[in-house]
Amino acid sequence: MVAYALRRLGQSFLVLVAMSLLVFVGVYAIGNPVELLVNPQADAIERARATAALGLDKPLAEQFLVFLRGALHADLGHSFVYNVPAIQLVLQRLPATLELAFCATVLAIALGIPLGLVAGLRPKSLVGRTIMAGSILGFSLPTFWVGLVLIMVFSVELGWLPPNGRGETVLLFGVPVSFLTVDGLKHLAMPALNLALFKLALLIRLTRAGAREALLQDYVRFARAKGLSASRVIGVHVLKNILIPIVTVIGLELGSVIAFAIVTESIFAWPGTGKLLIDSINQLDRPVIVAYLMVIVLIFVVINFAVDVLYSLLDPRVRLGGATAGAH
Amino acid sequence: MNEATRDLVAAAAEAAATGTTAPVGVQSPWRRILADFAESRLALVGLALLVAIALAALTAPWISPQNPYDLSQLDVLDSKLAPGEASMNGTVHWLGTDDQGRDMLSAILYGLRISLGVGVSSVVCALALGLVLGLAAAYFGGWVDAVVMRVVDLQLSFPSILIALILLAVLGQGVGKIVVALVTVQWAYYARTVRSSALVERQKEYIEAAEVLALSRARIVLRHLLPNCLPPLIVVATVQVAHAIALEATLSFLGLGLPITEPSLGLLIANGFQYLLSGKYWISFYPGVALMLTIIAINLVADQLRDVLNPRLSR
Amino acid sequence: MSAPLLEVEGLRMHFFTKAGVVKAVDDASFSLERGRILGLVGESGSGKSMTGYSILGLVDPPGRIVGGHIRFEGRDLVGLSNAQWRGLRGNRIAMIFQDPMMTLNPVLRIDTQMIEAVRAHHAVSRAEARDRSREALAKVGIAAPDERLRAYPHHLSGGMRQRVAIAIALLNRPALVIADEPTTALDVTIQGQILYEMQKLCRESATALIWITHDLSVIAGLADDVCVMYAGRIVESGSVDEVLDRPLHPYTRGLLESVPGRNAPGRPLPQIPGMAPSPLQSLDGCPFRPRCGRATEACRTQPPLQSFGTRRVRCAHPLA
Numbered sequence: 028m029v030a031y032a033l034r035r036l037g038q039s040f041l042v043l044v045a046m047s048l049l050v051f052v053g054v055y056a057i058g059n060p061v062e063l064l065v066n067p068q069a070d071a072i073e074r075a076r077a078t079a080a081l082g083l084d085k086p087l088a089e090q091f092l093v094f095l096r097g098a099l100h101a102d103l104g105h106s107f108v109y110n111v112p113a114i115q116l117v118l119q120r121l122p123a124t125l126e127l128a129f130c131a132t133v134l135a136i137a138l139g140i141p142l143g144l145v146a147g148l149r150p151k152s153l154v155g156r157t158i159m160a161g162s163i164l165g166f167s168l169p170t171f172w173v174g175l176v177l178i179m180v181f182s183v184e185l186g187w188l189p190p191n192g193r194g195e196t197v198l199l200f201g202v203p204v205s206f207l208t209v210d211g212l213k214h215l216a217m218p219a220l221n222l223a224l225f226k227l228a229l230l231i232r233l234t235r236a237g238a239r240e241a242l243l244q245d246y247v248r249f250a251r252a253k254g255l256s257a258s259r260v261i262g263v264h265v266l267k268n269i270l271i272p273i274v275t276v277i278g279l280e281l282g283s284v285i286a287f288a289i290v291t292e293s294i295f296a297w298p299g300t301g302k303l304l305i306d307s308i309n310q311l312d313r314p315v316i317v318a319y320l321m322v323i324v325l326i327f328v329v330i331n332f333a334v335d336v337l338y339s340l341l342d343p344r345v346r347l348g349g350a351t352a353g354a355h
Numbered sequence: 356m357n358e359a360t361r362d363l364v365a366a367a368a369e370a371a372a373t374g375t376t377a378p379v380g381v382q383s384p385w386r387r388i389l390a391d392f393a394e395s396r397l398a399l400v401g402l403a404l405l406v407a408i409a410l411a412a413l414t415a416p417w418i419s420p421q422n423p424y425d426l427s428q429l430d431v432l433d434s435k436l437a438p439g440e441a442s443m444n445g446t447v448h449w450l451g452t453d454d455q456g457r458d459m460l461s462a463i464l465y466g467l468r469i470s471l472g473v474g475v476s477s478v479v480c481a482l483a484l485g486l487v488l489g490l491a492a493a494y495f496g497g498w499v500d501a502v503v504m505r506v507v508d509l510q511l512s513f514p515s516i517l518i519a520l521i522l523l524a525v526l527g528q529g530v531g532k533i534v535v536a537l538v539t540v541q542w543a544y545y546a547r548t549v550r551s552s553a554l555v556e557r558q559k560e561y562i563e564a565a566e567v568l569a570l571s572r573a574r575i576v577l578r579h580l581l582p583n584c585l586p587p588l589i590v591v592a593t594v595q596v597a598h599a600i601a602l603e604a605t606l607s608f609l610g611l612g613l614p615i616t617e618p619s620l621g622l623l624i625a626n627g628f629q630y631l632l633s634g635k636y637w638i639s640f641y642p643g644v645a646l647m648l649t650i651i652a653i654n655l656v657a658d659q660l661r662d663v664l665n666p667r668l669s670r
Numbered sequence: 671m672s673a674p675l676l677e678v679e680g681l682r683m684h685f686f687t688k689a690g691v692v693k694a695v696d697d698a699s700f701s702l703e704r705g706r707i708l709g710l711v712g713e714s715g716s717g718k719s720m721t722g723y724s725i726l727g728l729v730d731p732p733g734r735i736v737g738g739h740i741r742f743e744g745r746d747l748v749g750l751s752n753a754q755w756r757g758l759r760g761n762r763i764a765m766i767f768q769d770p771m772m773t774l775n776p777v778l779r780i781d782t783q784m785i786e787a788v789r790a791h792h793a794v795s796r797a798e799a800r801d802r803s804r805e806a807l808a809k810v811g812i813a814a815p816d817e818r819l820r821a822y823p824h825h826l827s828g829g830m831r832q833r834v835a836i837a838i839a840l841l842n843r844p845a846l847v848i849a850d851e852p853t854t855a856l857d858v859t860i861q862g863q864i865l866y867e868m869q870k871l872c873r874e875s876a877t878a879l880i881w882i883t884h885d886l887s888v889i890a891g892l893a894d895d896v897c898v899m900y901a902g903r904i905v906e907s908g909s910v911d912e913v914l915d916r917p918l919h920p921y922t923r924g925l926l927e928s929v930p931g932r933n934a935p936g937r938p939l940p941q942i943p944g945m946a947p948s949p950l951q952s953l954d955g956c957p958f959r960p961r962c963g964r965a966t967e968a969c970r971t972q973p974p975l976q977s978f979g980t981r982r983v984r985c986a987h988p989l990a
Contacts, residue, residue: 045509163658167650169601171608172624172643179636190632245772252726252767253787253838254760257752263786267777283514290516290605294628305609308524316524323517331512342777343822 032336039332046324047095104314106307113318117300121322122202123193124299127291128284130206130215131222136277139227143234148261150239158231165228170287174221174294181217188217191296218295222288226280233276237269244268271342278334282327391663401655408649412467419461420446424618435630438637451637453626459637463645466620470646473530473619474600477537482592484538485545490581492546493553504550507543515540515602523611530617533606537599548591552584586664593657597650604646620646673744674701675845675878676725681738683717683724694720694733696902702895704845705876707869709889709910711925712899713946718882721899722848725880726765727755743845761791764839768851770831774823780834781819787838806837811867829860836864840871846878853888865892886925890914898922901947901957908981918981918988920962956986 106113146158182190194211196203205211241247242265250260289301296302300319307315393399411418438451438459450459492503510518519536526532606612607621608628615622620642627638683695695717702708712718723729725740727747740747742763750758759765767773775783784803785796794802800819807815810833823831832852839847849868853861869892872879881892889896889910897907898919906919917923924942944961955970956962962969964987973986 163651163654167597167601167654168647169604169650171605171621172647175624175628175631175639175643178631179640183632183634183636245767245769246775248728249765249767249773249835250775252728252759252765254756254758254790255786256756256790259786259790264775264778268775271777279512282512283516286514286517289520290609293609304520305611308520308611316521320521327512344776344824 031339035332035335039328042331043324043328046328047321048091104317106312106315113314114322116303116315117318117322120298120300120303122204123297124285124288124292124301126204126206127215127218127222127288127297127299128281130219131284131288132226132277132281134219134223135226135230138223139230140234140273143231144238144261144266146231147235147238148242150235159235162228162231165224166232168224170221170225170290171294173224174217174291177217177221178294189214190217193298218291218297221294222284222291225287226277226284229276229280230273233273234269237272238265241265241268267341271338274341275334275338278330278337281330282323285323285326388663392659395659395662398655398659401652401659404648404652405656408467408645408652409471411464412471415461415464415468419458419464421458421461423457423462423465435635435638437635438641450641453623453638454630459641462618462623463620463642466618466623466642467645467649469613469617469619470600470603470621471649473533473537473603473613474596477534477541477599477603478592478596480534481538481541481595482545482588485542485547486549486588488542489546489549490553490584493550493557500550503546507547510543511547515598516605519602519606520609520611523606528611528614530613533603533612536606537602540602541595541599544591544595545588548587549584552587556583590657590661590664593653593660597653597657600646600653601650673741675704675743676702677739677741678721678725679739679741681721681724681740682736683720683729683733684736685733687732693902695724697738698897698899698902698904699738700897700904700907702846702878702880704878705873706895707872707879707881707893709893709896710880710882710899711884711886711889711896713884715901715946716899717902718884718899719850720902722765722850722880722882725846725848726759726763728765757791760787760839760844761842762844763846763848764842764844766832766835766839766847766849766852769855770828770835771823773835774831776823778822779819780821780823780826784819784834784838784841787841791842802841803837806841807834809840809871810834810837811863812837828856829864832856832860832864833867836868836871840875840877843875844877846880847872848880848882850882851884854883854885861888868892886914886929887931898925903957903984904982905958905985906981906983912981916989918978918983919958919985920964920987920989921958923989924961956984 104113105111106116109116142158146155146162149155150159178190181188192214194205194214195208196205196211197207198204199207206215238261247260247264250264255264286301288297288299289304291297292299292301293305300322303315304319307313307319416422434452434454434456436448436452438449439447440451441447446458448458448460450463452458453462488503492500519540522536522539523532526535603612603619604621604624607619608625610625612621613619618626623642624639624646627635627640627642630636630638678701679699681695681698682693685692685694698717698721700708710718710721720729720733724735725742725747727750729735735748738748742758747758774780781800781803784806785799788794788799788802789796792799803819804815807818812818812830812833818826818830818834823834826834832855835852839849852868853864856864865888868879868881871877881889883889893910895908896910896913897904898913898921899905900921906913906917906922908918913922914926917926921942924940927940928942930939942961947957947960954972956965956973959965959969966987968986973984975982975984976988
């Protein structure tokens, strides 16, 4: 178990280095780094100074090392627009995005797995069919469109929920969170639901497919032949088997939830990193874009690693790397 | 033995391997697929809807009441009319007008055209690219396979919207650049799907038979390997059209997609977003409905195709 | 005379599929006394496994029992409620399946799967259930049972897994065990061991056993009685010695003659010509007619059931 974790850790580290190389190549080697990292309003003298200061006249390999060292010290340049370190901007906004992503994921799991189980166990019933039809909708509709409709219904027509912004925050372990206040929850409701929808639909379909396949397996028949109750057969035997691919998907999709938060944040004016990214792209504030990319890459690598470890905990066949010929 | 005979022998070996008696490429599998497809009424509705939408998009310049991009036809006094209201010159705007006086119905029809066009063309290009790379990876194996699959894995582990956003941030705006971004985001799916099926097929005996008969590599790949990899590819491609359209709409909504000169449905929705809170919902809502119907129709068709072409669920 | 443990009378089990009705079991009748071993022999698609599932009520839709009676310990099992079935399964009637890798849940430990089988029917503590499981494992000849209890199914070899499945079946001391081709997926060397042990265990505890197989040679050494099935019907039944020495049905004779061991070396192996009918075809008359050398016009109608003492055969022209 420990050996497996260490191996995955090593691999994750390699991926991290590879990704930073890609970002570096994209920014420094392909683009004109002077254009990208220096304020577009700067004049020739300033550019020359910046070039020297950024070490852009040195060989590429050396520049990469400088870049890496800077990244390790969390120094990725200054924002043109706000004139503060880019990484600071990103990290400031990160809690809001993570909170949104976390709430959306919890919502998707809490609703998706039970609904998917029901749809899988009674596929031909009215309930089952309605759930599947609903999942097709949730899957097909673009996130921004659903957000629009949500605002139309709940803010404009019914006036129940505020259409944008984040609610009151309180500090939890030094990090501001808004789901602990009523006002915060009111502001969270629509964006979280909006973000959760795609994943919810995905989870419903996955759980249903998994349940349907699991029910055809011999071990279900054997469990029934032992006289076990239906709740045990489904709750223990079936669930543990289908949880494995589901957990993998949840983990892998967690990263995409954070990415799709970009759209949700734009619609609901949620002050997270996504909105920061869009604004930066529009304002050509490239250091912030680079900082955002590096943070996202780090988050992804960490998530992938955690999912792998969790997967091996759930599926005992993976743990020993497959070499498990039994003794007689 | 000439090529034709060799093909026959290989086909016979395949028939023996797969237990069928119909020769490769004959009508009956397609007829069966169509019959199975038609079993679901919902899928047929989806197909009908899709055909209607495609026709509307294709004939937009002829059937729309107004050319929404001909500035001489617009009158700003007609702006923001509610659905069903008449304009200054008496024409009724069934879906209302936007802030510049454009008839929404016409704008939607033109927007559909662009959305569908961009979606389908990006899928076709990505399919071609993914197909070539996937087949190459499966057939040649070795380092070709390793390199292609590493790239595929790396790309697929990142969400498409992020990749597209960054690409567009670097490349700028424009139809061609959007298509490039969409192709970049999609090709990996095709490559992986093709490679999986090709790998499975490659192990089968009829390929060995063809190789032993010294058929040229191109022939083996094109005539024998490729047709059997098509079913899952068709399913993936259909779903991806919907994804491509949705992604393009999202990017346009965020202001990073198509320029204003080629307004897709996403841009129309973005345009109307600011008027949402003041109750003029139709400027965003109806383009959104059109988008939604298109995507749902495609997904309904794709769902049924997936069930029909899935060997594990065959009865 | 005491009633037999199990009495199956006119059992009909059909599958209602889109392609048509499949008569998986078509009027099957047999009985089994306490402590006796019955062999149910037939080729794939003959309906033997489905008969076994019907006795346990494990027939899933689109299949359904459409007629007949299954009397177990005096009770008719057809039409029992779910709760009543659960009380019986794993308790009074147990089943062993063909592929142990698939029947044991791969993500649960062996002890979990055994303890739950005990606690589903007896209100005992986990420790007590664990003890019973350990005893059961020892009884089927598994060394170091504590280690095996903590293991997962993929840690064990095929033969071990099947022994575990047998142990689970015998845990609650059932009156009847139904074994559906339990040795087909195993090495030939293990087959013999398992056969011997099952026979020993059943005799020791007076447990009745129905052994479903396609392999006649297995039945020869194991069973007391045998039923031969073809196309969903029982075509011949009787004690093993009688049926194998003097078969009455042409199909049974064909089966016996095609066993390789009986053939003189150098001579071609006799085969039954033709193929078993597709389960979708409904045939009038005897289903074996197309392949039978003795078929006549009389065979176009359902052949009568003829009894000779304890032997029964469904044939218009039985041998001898």
